[in-house]
Amino acid sequence: MFEVRQYTKEQESEWDDFVQKSKQGTFLFNRSYMDYHADRFLDCSLMIYREGRLYALLPANRVGATICSHQGLTYGGLITNATATAVGVCEAFLEINRFLYAHGIRRVLYKCIPWIYHKIPAEEDLYALFHVCRAHLKYRYIASAVDQTNPVKWRRDRRHGVKSSLKENLIIERNSEKLSLFWNILTANLREVHHAKPVHSLEEMTLLHRRFPDNTPLYMARQDEKYLAGILLYTTHNVIHTQYISATSEGKELHAIDAICYQIIKEDYKDVHYFDFGTSNEDSGCFLNAGLIQQKEGFGGRAVCYDQYEWEITGDLLTSSCLPTIRK
Secondary structure, eight states, X not given: OEEEEEOOGGGHHHHHHHHHHSSSOOGGGSHHHHGGGTTTSEEOOEEEEETTEEEEEEOOEXXXXXXXXXXXXXXXXXXXXXXXXXXXXXXXXXXXHHHHXXXXXXXXXXXXXXXXXXXXXXXXXXXXXXHTSOOEEEEEEEEEEEETTSOOOOOHHHHHHHHHHHHTTOEEEEOGGGHHHHHHHHHHHHHHHHSOOOSSOHHHHHHHHHHOTTTSOEEEEEETTXXXXXXXXXXXXXXXXXXXXXXXXXXXXXXXXXXXXXXIIIIITTTSSEEEEEEOEETTTTEEOHHHHHHHHHTTOEEEEEEEEEEEOOGGGSSGGGXXXXXX
């Protein structure tokens, strides 16, 4: 009933069309996004067909005998449309395991798509991971998201920050032409505070913005002609995600980030369901940056977990006996 095929470049249009119509796909799964770092990852994405019709996608890369979904993306997981059912997804995972085993894969690392990114309920994969794959939770990261339909009141210090920024006559603008300038602020800040650098290079981010201008807006705060802070967003159907946030030392003193967040959350994107500040973890989720998450909670953000599962593909996962018992 199900057939699994490895993705090839010739199937790009079919892949992208399915993502567009899926119930949890975002522009991160568009091949023009996934393939920007094709030189860093050995793509092993899968396309799952049912009776000749495309049923699901699994964005993935391969490392030896391990398949990861997907190391180059914030989240991965099975992409389905509204026709996918619990029974069907369980059967699809059985065929995925058989296909991977036949191609020398013995281990799977699976990043779930956080539920706030679902256009409609889409957690059939979680049930299948437990019952069909016998997966276990490998990593759990905690993010902070604002539910715009039922927002938590901003903490007093965040409200005070917005008022203070107004007194300083800060100007908030959506201006992607300042990406290079923002990258200088971001890079210097990460180097000084965390001895790190952005996940993307400026060249990569410029390329992605050129490919997805509507999904990667940049907001900047300035005083007169001096730019003090910025937030680079990833926008999807029902979630606004802060991909990068950074400010100069002066920008921090003038509460420039508070002012930008107010413009984004309370004005420009007030009708979008969720605003996702992203995770506040290091060391595979074991370290929680309390100061960072408290800042996000100050804007009304509350916990959404980003989970990763792991399972070993062994012989007992290749037979129909691993499917849940179905009572009709």
